Amino acid sequence: MAEPVLAVEHLFYRYPTRASYALEDVSLSIQGGEFLAIIGQNGSGKTTLIKHFNGLLKPTQGQVIVEGRDTASLPTSELARSVGYVFQNPDHQIFAETVRDEITFGPRNLGHSPERIQKSLQLVLDEMDLAGMEDDMPFQLSRGQRQRLAVASVLAMEPAILIIDEPTTGQDWKESTKLMELVRRLNEKGHTCIITTHNMNLVSLFARRVIVMRAGKLFLDGATQDVFSQVDSLLTAWIKPPEVYSMARQLFPGMHFDRPLTPADLGDLVAGRAQVPHPNTPFEVLP
Amino acid sequence: MTFVLSMLETGKAKSPIHALDPRAKLLWWICLIVVPILVTNPFILAVFTVWIWVMARIARIERQMYQFLIVSYPVMLGFIMITWPFFYAATPDQHYLFRWAFLHVSTEGLIYAIAMGLRIILALTACTFFVMTTDLMDLAGALGEFLQNRLHVSYMYPLMVISSFKFLPEMSGDFVTITDSFRSRALDIDSGSFSERLRKTVPVAIPLIDGMLRRAQRIAIALELKAFSTDNLQRTFYVQHRFTRSDLIFILGGLLMIVLSLLALWLGWAKVEIFL
Numbered sequence: 001m002a003e004p005v006l007a008v009e010h011l012f013y014r015y016p017t018r019a020s021y022a023l024e025d026v027s028l029s030i031q032g033g034e035f036l037a038i039i040g041q042n043g044s045g046k047t048t049l050i051k052h053f054n055g056l057l058k059p060t061q062g063q064v065i066v067e068g069r070d071t072a073s074l075p076t077s078e079l080a081r082s083v084g085y086v087f088q089n090p091d092h093q094i095f096a097e098t099v100r101d102e103i104t105f106g107p108r109n110l111g112h113s114p115e116r117i118q119k120s121l122q123l124v125l126d127e128m129d130l131a132g133m134e135d136d137m138p139f140q141l142s143r144g145q146r147q148r149l150a151v152a153s154v155l156a157m158e159p160a161i162l163i164i165d166e167p168t169t170g171q172d173w174k175e176s177t178k179l180m181e182l183v184r185r186l187n188e189k190g191h192t193c194i195i196t197t198h199n200m201n202l203v204s205l206f207a208r209r210v211i212v213m214r215a216g217k218l219f220l221d222g223a224t225q226d227v228f229s230q231v232d233s234l235l236t237a238w239i240k241p242p243e244v245y246s247m248a249r250q251l252f253p254g255m256h257f258d259r260p261l262t263p264a265d266l267g268d269l270v271a272g273r274a275q276v277p278h279p280n281t282p283f284e285v286l287p
Numbered sequence: 288m289t290f291v292l293s294m295l296e297t298g299k300a301k302s303p304i305h306a307l308d309p310r311a312k313l314l315w316w317i318c319l320i321v322v323p324i325l326v327t328n329p330f331i332l333a334v335f336t337v338w339i340w341v342m343a344r345i346a347r348i349e350r351q352m353y354q355f356l357i358v359s360y361p362v363m364l365g366f367i368m369i370t371w372p373f374f375y376a377a378t379p380d381q382h383y384l385f386r387w388a389f390l391h392v393s394t395e396g397l398i399y400a401i402a403m404g405l406r407i408i409l410a411l412t413a414c415t416f417f418v419m420t421t422d423l424m425d426l427a428g429a430l431g432e433f434l435q436n437r438l439h440v441s442y443m444y445p446l447m448v449i450s451s452f453k454f455l456p457e458m459s460g461d462f463v464t465i466t467d468s469f470r471s472r473a474l475d476i477d478s479g480s481f482s483e484r485l486r487k488t489v490p491v492a493i494p495l496i497d498g499m500l501r502r503a504q505r506i507a508i509a510l511e512l513k514a515f516s517t518d519n520l521q522r523t524f525y526v527q528h529r530f531t532r533s534d535l536i537f538i539l540g541g542l543l544m545i546v547l548s549l550l551a552l553w554l555g556w557a558k559v560e561i562f563l
Binding site: 017051054056075076077078080081083084085087089091092093094095096105106109110139153154157 | 293461464465467468469470471472473474475477489490491493494497498501
């Protein structure tokens with residue numbers, strides 16, 4: 001197996017003002033090109049965990065290794081070359097007078113050449129569906145556009161790993177899926193994408209791996225379909241998997257899927273257009 | 288910022304002193320601020336400071352006070368010890384330890400510096416004790432109740448104070464988040480000269496101010512929706528404050544310090560000059 005782009009080894013973290021650990025003995029590794037969702041109820045440690053990935057938080061105990069480098073000895077401004085982090089609220093990072101200035105802020109901090117900045121500007125404007133808005137004032141954009149601008153301004157730094165904290169908060173389904181489609185496209189181009197979210201339907205549709213956090217500990221880690229199939233375990237972490245998994249479990253007990261289950265898949269199974277899976281065997285849509 | 292928030296949180300703890308009326312603690316604090324104005328005798332100042340520490344033990348905040356003052360005491364005392372002896376007026380009859388050009392350090396200057404340092408330390412200890420034993424929002428509420436019911440002043444003014452304290456933690460949280468978001472975009476906020484760091488904080492300030500203005504607007508709307516009016520002087524208060532015997536005893540403790548200081552003044556013991 002290739003060297004992971006991100007490895008967490010026995011990570012413990014305690015906030016300075018708290019007596020208990022916010023993260024306890026978390027270990028995981030992420031390969032390049034993964035599309036990963038970290039889920040869990042509020043206060044489960046999702047954001048605390050991902051803040052370790054770009055050095056915003058340093059481990060109390062344990063190690064976080066990003067592309068072979070220990071984050072403990074590197075400032076966030078240096079790790080930003082490898083790890084892009086998009087915050088939940090785009091208004092927490094927007095400050096410039098134009099979309100162009102906002103997007104080029106990060107690359108300028110990294111010391112990129114003007115030609116390289118211009119190239120990445122055009123690229124991210126196209127990728128984030130913001131082309132033609134270069135001279136617009138960021139504060140006047142819609143919430144969805146501001147969210148995409150926040151992603152664009154991080155993406156322009158060309159990070160290998162892209163972390164998006166709650167990318168769809170406060171957005172309708174149309175904007176949410178649009179943003180997630182853009183993230184999927186980035187993932188297909190080779191970016192390692194990590195998201196945290198409470199929207200299980202979006203996780204089911206887009207993520208290929210899911211990590212469930214519960215009370216500061218890594219509770220479940222596996223392929224999306226495998227994690228969501230563990231309905232009872234998820235309920236103990238106060239997570240309700242998408243209805244399609246609950247329905248599939250009722251209709252086809254003990255089944256196993258080799259890819260995330262969609263409502264269309266379930267429809268195919270019910271209508272007989274797909275092979276009903278046997279336990280521990282993948283299912284296939286019939287020709 | 289985190290430490291300030293931690294201090295404000297300590298003010299919400301439970302102890303016999305925390306339970307007192309916040310207005311009683313305000314009056315006590317005023318007394319303790321007057322004392323170092325009246326007295327410069329380092330022994331009297333030291334005794335009063337120790338007395339506040341005894342009160343801190345009763346309030347069970349001595350550990351938190353120690354964490355704050357262990358840094359503040361040396362800074363204050365050190366600053367005064369370094370600067371004051373050089374500027375203490377030079378007279379021929381002093382015992383000089385060091386003298387060069389306009390710089391001069393004498394035993395008398397050092398004693399005076401210690402006295403000045405202890406004045407600041409007493410005031411600082413009293414302020415810290417007051418903040419750590421008083422819920423400032425409760426204090427603002429109590430003052431608001433008094434202002435409206437006795438002086439017919441609108442509750443708007445105490446509300447402004449309450450809002451300031453109430454939203455301080457949120458502003459602090461926003462500041463940390465915004466700073467982190469800029470660090471994530473490779474902005475190295477912590478390095479460079481003072482002017483460079485100041486320049487780097489401009490991007491951080493814009494979303495912070497923008498967020499504050501939006502929040503202020505939301506709060507104003509929410510207040511109106513809940514029938515808040517600046518003209519309403521019939522407003523009632525959920526928590527109603529009444530002075531108890533404990534509050535009066537506590538205030539008398541503060542007044543006793545002033546009386547003792549005045550007595551020392553009358554007897555000629557109040558000033559540091561008796562040691563010079």
